């Protein structure tokens with residue numbers, strides 16, 4: 001995923017704060033992708049439970065919102081994240097396995 005983003009001059013999206021998380025949720029919503037998985041650049045590959053941004057390695061911002069009971073590292077195999085929206089009101093991050101055939105969002109550096 002990140003390699004594909006690099007080919008566009010970017011990287012997997014980094015949710016630096018709650019506003020950016022909301023921005024991504026709105027993009028997913030307006031693109032009508034509620035039923036699809038859209039990966040973010042947050043991962044805990046390397047150290048279970050310690051989420052960081054794949055590109056800059058910065059740790060996850062404290063104000064990002066996880067949906068209820070997440071991250072749960074289901075089956076010990078969830079080290080990537082996506083935006084979960086239930087279509088009504090609940091939206092937040094969920095950890096998920098890294099090997100889905102799914103969408104992902106890239107971010108370009110400021111010009």
Ligand SMILES: [Ca+2]
Nearest residue numbers: 044073078079
């Ligand atoms: Ca994990």
Ligand SMILES: [Ca+2]
Nearest residue numbers: 072073095096
């Ligand atoms: Ca999960």
